[in-house]
Amino acid sequence: MEGRSYHMTPEEFRRHGHALIDWLADLSQRIDTLPVVAPVEPGEIAGRLPDHAPAEPEEFAALLRDLDDIVLPGITHWQHPGWFAYFPANASGPSILAELAAAGLGVQGMLWSTSPACTEIEATVVDWLVDLLGLPEHFMMATGPGGGSIQVSASDATHLVHVVARHRATEAGAGTDDLVAYCSQQAHSSVERGARIAGYRHIRTLETDERYALRPDALATAVGADRAAGLVPAIVTSCVGTTGTAAVDPVAAVSALASEHGLWHHVDAAYAGSAMVCPEHRHHQAGVETVDSYTFNPHKWLFTNFDCNVLWWADRRPLNAALSSVPPYLRNAASDSGEVVDYRDWQVPLGRRFRSLKLWWVLRSYGVEGLRHHIAEHVRLAHWLADRVAEHPRLELSAPPSFALTCFHHVAGDTATDDLATAINAVPSVYVTPSSIGGRRYIRVSVGQTWTSEDHVRALWAIIDAAA
Amino acid sequence: MEGRSYHMTPEEFRRHGHALIDWLADLSQRIDTLPVVAPVEPGEIAGRLPDHAPAEPEEFAALLRDLDDIVLPGITHWQHPGWFAYFPANASGPSILAELAAAGLGVQGMLWSTSPACTEIEATVVDWLVDLLGLPEHFMMATGPGGGSIQVSASDATHLVHVVARHRATEAGAGTDDLVAYCSQQAHSSVERGARIAGYRHIRTLETDERYALRPDALATAVGADRAAGLVPAIVTSCVGTTGTAAVDPVAAVSALASEHGLWHHVDAAYAGSAMVCPEHRHHQAGVETVDSYTFNPHKWLFTNFDCNVLWWADRRPLNAALSSVPPYLRNAASDSGEVVDYRDWQVPLGRRFRSLKLWWVLRSYGVEGLRHHIAEHVRLAHWLADRVAEHPRLELSAPPSFALTCFHHVAGDTATDDLATAINAVPSVYVTPSSIGGRRYIRVSVGQTWTSEDHVRALWAIIDAAA
Numbered sequence: 001m002e003g004r005s006y007h008m009t010p011e012e013f014r015r016h017g018h019a020l021i022d023w024l025a026d027l028s029q030r031i032d033t034l035p036v037v038a039p040v041e042p043g044e045i046a047g048r049l050p051d052h053a054p055a056e057p058e059e060f061a062a063l064l065r066d067l068d069d070i071v072l073p074g075i076t077h078w079q080h081p082g083w084f085a086y087f088p089a090n091a092s093g094p095s096i097l098a099e100l101a102a103a104g105l106g107v108q109g110m111l112w113s114t115s116p117a118c119t120e121i122e123a124t125v126v127d128w129l130v131d132l133l134g135l136p137e138h139f140m141m142a143t144g145p146g147g148g149s150i151q152v153s154a155s156d157a158t159h160l161v162h163v164v165a166r167h168r169a170t171e172a173g174a175g176t177d178d179l180v181a182y183c184s185q186q187a188h189s190s191v192e193r194g195a196r197i198a199g200y201r202h203i204r205t206l207e208t209d210e211r212y213a214l215r216p217d218a219l220a221t222a223v224g225a226d227r228a229a230g231l232v233p234a235i236v237t238s239c240v241g242t243t244g245t246a247a248v249d250p251v252a253a254v255s256a257l258a259s260e261h262g263l264w265h266h267v268d269a270a271y272a273g274s275a276m277v278c279p280e281h282r283h284h285q286a287g288v289e290t291v292d293s294y295t296f297n298p299h300k301w302l303f304t305n306f307d308c309n310v311l312w313w314a315d316r317r318p319l320n321a322a323l324s325s326v327p328p329y330l331r332n333a334a335s336d337s338g339e340v341v342d343y344r345d346w347q348v349p350l351g352r353r354f355r356s357l358k359l360w361w362v363l364r365s366y367g368v369e370g371l372r373h374h375i376a377e378h379v380r381l382a383h384w385l386a387d388r389v390a391e392h393p394r395l396e397l398s399a400p401p402s403f404a405l406t407c408f409h410h411v412a413g414d415t416a417t418d419d420l421a422t423a424i425n426a427v428p429s430v431y432v433t434p435s436s437i438g439g440r441r442y443i444r445v446s447v448g449q450t451w452t453s454e455d456h457v458r459a460l461w462a463i464i465d466a467a468a
Numbered sequence: 469m470e471g472r473s474y475h476m477t478p479e480e481f482r483r484h485g486h487a488l489i490d491w492l493a494d495l496s497q498r499i500d501t502l503p504v505v506a507p508v509e510p511g512e513i514a515g516r517l518p519d520h521a522p523a524e525p526e527e528f529a530a531l532l533r534d535l536d537d538i539v540l541p542g543i544t545h546w547q548h549p550g551w552f553a554y555f556p557a558n559a560s561g562p563s564i565l566a567e568l569a570a571a572g573l574g575v576q577g578m579l580w581s582t583s584p585a586c587t588e589i590e591a592t593v594v595d596w597l598v599d600l601l602g603l604p605e606h607f608m609m610a611t612g613p614g615g616g617s618i619q620v621s622a623s624d625a626t627h628l629v630h631v632v633a634r635h636r637a638t639e640a641g642a643g644t645d646d647l648v649a650y651c652s653q654q655a656h657s658s659v660e661r662g663a664r665i666a667g668y669r670h671i672r673t674l675e676t677d678e679r680y681a682l683r684p685d686a687l688a689t690a691v692g693a694d695r696a697a698g699l700v701p702a703i704v705t706s707c708v709g710t711t712g713t714a715a716v717d718p719v720a721a722v723s724a725l726a727s728e729h730g731l732w733h734h735v736d737a738a739y740a741g742s743a744m745v746c747p748e749h750r751h752h753q754a755g756v757e758t759v760d761s762y763t764f765n766p767h768k769w770l771f772t773n774f775d776c777n778v779l780w781w782a783d784r785r786p787l788n789a790a791l792s793s794v795p796p797y798l799r800n801a802a803s804d805s806g807e808v809v810d811y812r813d814w815q816v817p818l819g820r821r822f823r824s825l826k827l828w829w830v831l832r833s834y835g836v837e838g839l840r841h842h843i844a845e846h847v848r849l850a851h852w853l854a855d856r857v858a859e860h861p862r863l864e865l866s867a868p869p870s871f872a873l874t875c876f877h878h879v880a881g882d883t884a885t886d887d888l889a890t891a892i893n894a895v896p897s898v899y900v901t902p903s904s905i906g907g908r909r910y911i912r913v914s915v916g917q918t919w920t921s922e923d924h925v926r927a928l929w930a931i932i933d934a935a936a
Contacts, residue, residue, distance in 0.1 A: 004841060005842075006833075006834045006835070006837075006838030006839075006841060006842060007560060007561065007771075007842075007918060007919070008560060008561025008562055008833065009561075010493045010494075010496040010497045011493070012561060013489075013492070013493050013496065013561040013564070013565070014489060014490060014493035016561065016565060017489035017492070017493065017565060017568075018486055018489055020565050020568060020569060021481075021482060021485035021486055021489060021568075022482060023569075024481070024485070024568070024569070024572035025478045025479070025481050025482035025485065026478075027572070027573075028478040028481065028572075029478045037581075038583065038584050038585070040584050042580065042584070042802060042805070042807040042808045043588070043807075044584070044588075045584055045585045045588040045589065046588040046589075046591060046592050049588075049589070049592045052596060052599055053593075053596040053597075053599070053600055053831040053832075053835075053836055054831070054832055054835050054836070055835055055836050055837055056835040056837055057832075057833055057834055057835040057837070057838050058832045058833065058835065060562070060565075060833070062832070063562065063829050063832060063833070067569065070585070070589075071573075071585050071589070071825075072585075073585070074583065074584040074585025074586075074588065074589075075573060075575055075583050075585055075586075076575065076581065076582055076583045076584070077575070078574050078575050078576055078582075078583075079573070079574040086582075086797070089574065089576045089819070090574075091571070091572075091574040092475060092476060093475065093476025093477075093480060093481040093484065094476055094528070094531065095571070096481070096568070096571045096572050096574070097481070097484060097485060097488050097528075099567060099568065099571035100485075100488060100489075100492070100564070100567065100568040100571065101488060101491075101492070101535065103559070103563070103564045103567035103568065103773050104492035104495070104496075104559075104564050105495075105539075105543060105547070106546050106547040106557065106558075106559040106564070106773050106774070107543055107544065107545070107546050108546055108557045108774050112510065113505075113544065114544055114546075114554075115506065115542065115543050115544045115546075116506050116508050116510070116512070116513050116542040116544070117506070117513045117538070117539050117540075117541070117542025117543055118542075118543075120511070120512075120513040120514040120517075120542065121513065121514075121517070121538075121539070121542075123514060124514050124517045125521075128520060128521040129521075131520055131521070132521055152620060152817050152819075153817040153818060153819045154818075155816060155817045155818045155819075156816055156817050159816055163665050163667075166667065170645075170669070175643075175644075175645055176644040176645050176667055176669070177638075177643055177644050177645065188795075189793050189795035189798070189818075190818055192793065193791070193793050194816075196790075196793075197631050197790075197791070197816055198667065199631075199634065199644055199666065199667035201638070201644070243795070243797055244797065299819075303475075305571050305574050306574070306576050306819055306821055307817075307819065307821060322664075322665075323661070323665070325657050325660065325661050325664075327656075327657040327711070328903045328904040328905070329554070329711055329712065329901055329903040329912065330657070331903075334510060337510070339510040339511075340510045348623060348624055348627055348662075348665055348816070349620050349621040349623045349624050349775075350621060350622075350623045350657075350658055351557070351620075351621045351623070351767075351774055351775065353774055353775060357539075361531050363521040363522070364521075364522055364525075364526045364530070364531060365474075365476065365525055365526065365528065365531070366474045366525055367474070367521075367522050367523055367524040367525040367526070368521055368522070368523050369474075369523055369524055369525070370474030370525050371474075373472060373474060374473075374474060374475075433797055435796045435797040435799075436796040437796075444797065450475060451475070
């Protein structure tokens with residue numbers, strides 16, 4: 001046995017890699033002929049798999065064959081141009097190839113010293129994004145007291161911010177069980193969930209206004225009541241682009257209250273942050289100069305495949321105070337010199353992939369011009385669809401179109417709306433999300449998949465119109 | 469502008485993909501000629517990057533060229549056969565290609581319905597691993613009350629377990645600030661850090677025995693003292709394979725104490741879990757039948773590139789109780805039916821990549837036979853090295869070799885040991901980790917990189933011998 005190798009050799013990797021690249025390119029060329037939603041029943045995919053790992057090695061050809069035979073039937077295609085569900089998780093050629101390059105290089109960037117390129121390219125592109133999104137200069141690692149890094153998801157980012165705010169409050173003497181976190185009822189579920197995971201026992205989800213945005217007066221009232229009850233208000237999250245309707249909380253007004261009451265102010269722009277590459281959208285985040293942290297997901301709407309979230313801090317010291325620890329096996333001369341950043345102190349995990357490579361490749365492949373073009377086009381198409389809905393006698397907008405999200409319902413009520421959603425989603429080439437808001441059922445259409453063009457949105461409208 | 473596209477077309481993707489596969493195959497063939505550690509100074513890589521994202525698109529050829537010109541000089545090669553530092557983060561052809569396939573498919577598996585194959589292949593291969601690692605059958609999703617899922621890292625897993633244990637304790641009436649978490653002084657820093665992030669204000673890092681393993685009597689004493697002080701002991705973590713010396717905590721004895729005192733018992737086998745594919749190592753986890761949770765990292769030593777951690781629960785209900793939330797936009801018929809598992813309730817993030825694809829491909833490509841062969845070979849080589857150290861007049865083992873980790877120091881003391889480490893790491897073809905344990909400096913040599921063979925370990929020994 002000794003000396004025997006079961007490893008795929010470099011030459012085998014080359015051959016199998018070419019085959020897989022071809023498989024993916026072919027898939028991409030025919031994806032619009034596949035149903036968006038996997039037409040399988042629970043247990044169907046698992047039922048095709050054996051009960052145990054194989055004792056003997058299998059050929060790569062068998063794996064590739066099972067991509068077609070087992071995997072594809074169970075795939076709901078987020079990369080289908082008819083994907084209008086949830087928010088997008090769009091991708092692009094340069095991003096997919098960068099993921100391959102990162103996996104092939106196989107570095108782990110927990111410390112600067114464990115791969116300097118992983119840390120320095122990340123610090124650089126995250127600084128580029130400060131500029132690209134019109135964020136305040138003090139978010140920049142290179143020049144300010146703040147800085148940003150890549151996290152797995154907005155849920156992770158928001159959870160982490162709640163941990164740091166909790167740490168700041170308890171270091172100042174508060175009891176953990178007395179802390180209060182605030183957001184609107186329209187904040188993404190990850191805000192309440194992140195606060196809960198971070199140990200907050202009191203979470204206030206506040207009433208919104210008629211546009212589903214956080215009401216500063218509701219926040220002020222809640223903070224006052226909690227203080228009077230002996231609790232310790234600790235953190236508020238504003239959403240720029242809620243999940244329900246892409247509503248925008250008033251960042252500046254919330255900042256003023258946060259400052260008055262000593263609250264941490266976090267901005268969740270998971271979805272809409274990508275739109276800020278277009279200067280015409282930046283008024284939606286007015287007030288961002290005074291927030292404590294800000295997060296968005298390039299993996300939603302910036303052609304960078306999941307996972308890739310960016311989280312910035314106006315001041316990185318409370319973060320590092322909450323997370324830093326230096327066991328002897330991680331000490332090294334570069335870290336001790338203080339000249340480098342070790343991103344392990346910026347996140348819950350210790351290890352980290354070389355995810356900045358895909359951001360770097362996407363930003364370079366599209367250029368600012370290309371990103372602005374495609375984001376603007378998605379917004380235009382969503383508003384075009386909203387105009388069609390507004391003109392339709394049996395449909396009504398559930399909220400003004402916002403960014404590239406259009407929300408509507410049937411005027412005949414919830415049952416008609418749900419029937420409409422069912423009819424739309426019965427067409428294999430499109431997928432939308434039915435949901436509820438303000439006591440009413442409605443349909444969310446989010447335009448943002450990479451390959452979605454005007455033709456696809458027109459086709460969707462024909463389906464909606466016919467079914468309505 | 470309208471209709472213009474900046475996207476990489478499928479045909480461009482095919483062409484560039486082939487070029488990148490070739491680049492990676494070529495790199496793999498010459499990686500042993502590169503220095504393991506990136507020979508760059510802080511700021512050197514960042515200094516080669518522009519201050520802003522480019523306004524105009526760049527060609528893919530420029531990205532590929534910069535892999536050579538900018539990235540490679542800043543890479544510390546975790547995939548170099550001379551990598552003996554930290555623990556490995558090894559990879560393999562099938563794993564890298566599965567990462568490409570997952571990125572290309574671009575699905576997001578937060579719910580069963582958002583890609584059934586993503587969930588069902590994960591549930592299946594994680595059940596396969598229960599069998600493969602000799603874990604108790606009640607860890608299996610298919611048959612038991614428990615189940616497992618893929619997490620980012622052992623840090624995430626251990627943090628999450630502390631959150632669930634905290635939730636269980638506070639639901640039972642304890643105050644968050646009264647909870648206590650326990651582990652040994654030799655537990656990985658992520659245990660203490662995970663507990664801290666989860667909100668524990670009292671964390672006891674216990675004295676170890678002469679083999680650097682947790683002492684049950686020290687645990688019993690600490691729990692008694694904390695109870696007497698009015699605190700609430702909540703969770704203890706046992707390590708099977710500590711970072712310092714791959715020491716093994718007595719799982720069965722800790723389980724007995726955990727059961728007696730109502731503590732959650734978590735096992736961190738981040739590194740050594742992979743060794744359990746070889747039945748001869750399973751005695752090290754005797755007692756695992758009664759633990760509450762268990763985690764290991766296929767991304768360390770099972771040829772599956774980072775990130776890929778697996779975390780099992782003996783009973784998944786406390787987990788789901790702590791994490792579940794159902795906003796209207798995530799409701800769907802499959803979830804409501806109760807027939808499917810939605811893995812978003814098993815982790816801090818909402819979104820998730822199709823990481824089970826790489827585990828599936830690795831298990832099938834190697835077969836159980838191939839995994840056992842290579843793990844056993846790494847263990848054999850580490851023990852061969854330990855035998856050389858033991859015979860050497862100026863070297864001494866710092867601990868018995870354990871799994872594939874060999875630890876030693878110079879008999880002339882700390883300065884001589886540090887000088888030896890510096891001399892070893894001055895050779896570009898190898899990389900080891902100097903650290904401290906038991907008040908003494910020592911050198912860790914971890915054998916586990918995919919391409920490390922007997923020749924590489926012999927070459928390392930020649931370097932050590934010459935420098936000692």
